[in-house]
Amino acid sequence: xxxxxxxxxxxxxxxxxxxxxxxxxxxxxxxxxxxxxxxxxxxxxxxxxxxxxxxxxxxxxxxxxxxxxxxxxxxxxxxxxxxxxxxxxxxxxxxxxxxxxxxxxxxxxxxxxxxxxxxxxxxxxxxxxxxxxxxxxxxxxxxxxxxxxxxxxxxxxxxxxxxxxxxxxxxxxxxxxxxxxxxxxxxxxxxxxxxxxxxxxxxxxxxxxxxxxxxxxxxxxxxxxxxxxxxxxxxxxxxxxxxxxxxxxxxxxxxxxxxxxxxxxxxxxxxxxxxxxxxxxxxxxxxxxxxxxxxxxxxxxxxxxxxxxxxxxxxxxxxxxxxxxxxxxxxxxxxxxxxxxxxxxxxxxxxxxxxxxxxxxxxxxxxxxxxxxxxxxxxxxxxxxxxxxxxxxxxxxxxxxxxxxxxxxxxx
Numbered sequence: 001x002x003x004x005x006x007x008x009x010x011x012x013x014x015x016x017x018x019x020x021x022x023x024x025x026x027x028x029x030x031x032x033x034x035x036x037x038x039x040x041x042x043x044x045x046x047x048x049x050x051x052x053x054x055x056x057x058x059x060x061x062x063x064x065x066x067x068x069x070x071x072x073x074x075x076x077x078x079x080x081x082x083x084x085x086x087x088x089x090x091x092x093x094x095x096x097x098x099x100x101x102x103x104x105x106x107x108x109x110x111x112x113x114x115x116x117x118x119x120x121x122x123x124x125x126x127x128x129x130x131x132x133x134x135x136x137x138x139x140x141x142x143x144x145x146x147x148x149x150x151x152x153x154x155x156x157x158x159x160x161x162x163x164x165x166x167x168x169x170x171x172x173x174x175x176x177x178x179x180x181x182x183x184x185x186x187x188x189x190x191x192x193x194x195x196x197x198x199x200x201x202x203x204x205x206x207x208x209x210x211x212x213x214x215x216x217x218x219x220x221x222x223x224x225x226x227x228x229x230x231x232x233x234x235x236x237x238x239x240x241x242x243x244x245x246x247x248x249x250x251x252x253x254x255x256x257x258x259x260x261x262x263x264x265x266x267x268x269x270x271x272x273x274x275x276x277x278x279x280x281x282x283x284x285x286x287x288x289x290x291x292x293x294x295x296x297x298x299x300x301x302x303x304x305x306x307x308x309x310x311x312x313x314x315x316x317x318x319x320x321x322x323x324x325x326x327x328x329x330x331x332x333x334x335x336x337x338x339x340x341x342x343x344x345x346x347x348x349x350x351x352x353x354x355x356x357x358x359x360x361x362x363x364x365x366x367x368x369x370x371x372x373x374x375x376x377x378x379x380x381x382x383x384x385x386x387x388x389x390x391x392x393x394x395x396x397x398x399x400x401x402x403x404x405x406x407x408x409x410x411x412x
Contacts, residue, residue, distance in 0.1 A: 035106065035127035038113065041120065043068045055129055057099040068125075096127070105130045163210050167203035174200050213345040216276075220352045227273065227356055229382050231266045234306050235299055241278045242297045245286065253291045260299040267306060268382040273353045277361075280346045281310040281373050288371070289314035304379050305359070311372040322365055326351040 029036050029049045035056075038047040048063050092110070095103040106127040113122040174196040181192045219225040242258045249256045278297075285295045289312045298309040317325060326347050350373075354361040357377055364372035 033129075035125075035129065037068070037125045037127070038122055039068050039125070040122040046122065051129075055098070055104060056096065062099075091128075093130070105134070160210070164207065167206045170203045171200050210345075213349055217345055217349050217352065220349075220356070225356065227270045229268050229270050231381050231383065232269045232271055233264050234267050234269060234377070235260050235262065235264055237269065237271060237274065238278060238297060238299055238308060241275050242282065245279070245282050249286050249295065252286065252289070252293075254286055254289055255292075255294045257294060257296045258298075259296070261301060262299075265301075265306065265379070266381060267377060268380050269357065269377070270353075273356070277350050277353050277375070278308070278310070280350050284346065285310055285312035285314065285371070288312070301379070302376070305376040306379055308375040308377070309372060310375075311364075311367075311370065313370040316367070316370050317363065319365075322363055325363055326361070 032049065033051055035052045036047070036049040037045060037052060039045050045063050045066050045068055048060065052058070052063070053060060090109075091107045093105070093107045095105055098104060106129055108125050108127040111124045111126070112120045113124055115121050178189075178192060178196055181189055184192070216225065239258050239260070242256060246256050282295065282297070289295060293313050296309070296311045298311070300307045300309075351361050354375055354377070358380075359375060359377040361373060361375045364374055
């Protein structure tokens with residue numbers, strides 16, 4: 001008998017080290033949160049880690065020795081996905097299917113598996129589930145919204161405190177001055193009263209406008225705004241409101257122009273609310289238009305809508321601010337003229353009231369100079385005409401004049 005002995009110590013130790021390395025690698029891959037899949041050159045799955053099973057809802061036997069198409073459906077990922085250049089190490093965003101046929105958004109890195117001869121024997125696909133990232137992005141977005149809300153809230157209270165404190169101080173000072181002049185003669189006191197009475201009235205209107213706007217915007221948001229729709233001649237309504245502001249425009253020598261393509265058209269309208277809308281736009285137009293400027297109010301038709309345009313050749317609105325012009329408490333041109341700045345409620349209220357008419361309002365962003373606000377109201381009727389007698393007409397005239405006085409408090 002011939003017995004040959006070969007020393008296998010090195011090979012055995014190498015095998016043991018390999019087993020230990022494989023166990024370590026298996027432990028790592030099975031506990032890692034990334035999805036790891038290996039496939040051979042024919043696209044057959046040869047290995048999947050626990051993250052694949054947990055994320056996609058499969059059992060291991062359902063995927064082992066199956067083609068990768070079971071996961072990478074051609075409906076959500078074309079067949080060139082695995083043919084991408086692995087050398088570039090680019091993360092590819094795509095979708096994979098769960099067992100319940102739901103789509104999971106992932107980004108994957110594909111790497112070639114090479115044998116000892118440097119030949120490709122398959123691919124390793126490492127995928128990151130982006131669901132958590134989307135959740136983080138959503139949380140971050142909510143955090144940014146809350147942070148922005150707090151910033152706006154702080155600015156709102158600052159603006160409101162200024163808007164309220166200023167007229168109160170002026171009214172209080174005027175009352176004190178009148179009290180100091182009570183010992184004067186009747187004529188002298190009357191002269192002083194006439195002077196300070198207009199100041200008091202102006203600042204009362206300023207506070208009244210602020211309170212009215214806050215109440216209206218709150219009612220609209222809470223769903224308690226009641227609309228009193230009736231069929232009105234929209235042309236006459238707009239013309240009457242426009243003409244009522246002429247005396248205030250004359251103070252700045254601003255030319256008010258009203259024009260229309262037709263003379264009469266009845267549509268469903270809440271008269272008071274629409275007057276409020278037009279007065280707000282006219283107030284802004286006159287406020288931000290220099291002396292000897294022009295303000296045009298033009299009524300026309302487009303398809304099934306009445307189109308109302310309020311255009312001025314004033315200072316205009318900065319392009320970067322235009323997309324936020326109807327946001328509540330947004331203000332443009334704060335530094336242009338501080339005494340003309342308000343709370344930023346007006347245009348938000350305009351938009352809300354127009355929407356309650358099933359219409360829309362927007363800014364003509366193509367205009368290079370001045371501003372043009374466009375209102376579109378649907379041509380519909382509610383068949384409920386307003387029956388007004390002369391006393392109601394007189395009361396309505398007084399109401400419009402009161403509205404104008406409040407809206408144009410700072411143009412006296």
